[in-house]
Amino acid sequence: MNFIRRDFVKQIVAVSALIGSGIAGAATGAGPNVAPASKMDADIQKSIKANFGGGFSVLSHSKLAGVTYAKIENFGNQYTVRTTDLIEWKIIKSSL
Numbered sequence: 001m002n003f004i005r006r007d008f009v010k011q012i013v014a015v016s017a018l019i020g021s022g023i024a025g026a027a028t029g030a031g032p033n034v035a036p037a038s039k040m041d042a043d044i045q046k047s048i049k050a051n052f053g054g055g056f057s058v059l060s061h062s063k064l065a066g067v068t069y070a071k072i073e074n075f076g077n078q079y080t081v082r083t084t085d086l087i088e089w090k091i092i093k094s095s096l
Contacts, residue, residue, distance in 0.1 A: 040061075041058075044068065045058050047083070047086040047089070048070060048072055051088075051089045052072065053074075055075065056072045056073065057072065057073050058071070058072055059071040059073055066084060067082055067084055068082065068084070068086065069081070077095050077096055078094075079091050
């Protein structure tokens with residue numbers, strides 16, 4: 001059951017990223033050449049909300065050697081998470 005849910009989340013993230021980038025490009029007139037930093041910010045936020053839930057907010061993020069790190073917060077609790085594919089996030093540090 002968990003495997004089916006995971007596949008569903010992956011598909012939703014992929015479709016959201018495709019649709020979201022198309023709508024953002026159409027709204028700004030930028031087309032597919034959207035600024036990389038803002039597109040990465042949006043992709044990371046969408047991915048984190050899809051994996052952890054809508055109550056989480058991204059405080060900061062960075063990418064090093066193909067691994068994306070993000071600091072996120074939920075109700076005052078802060079977490080440091082990492083991923084290589086923006087689909088599977090792993091908590092590596094918690095304020096709890």
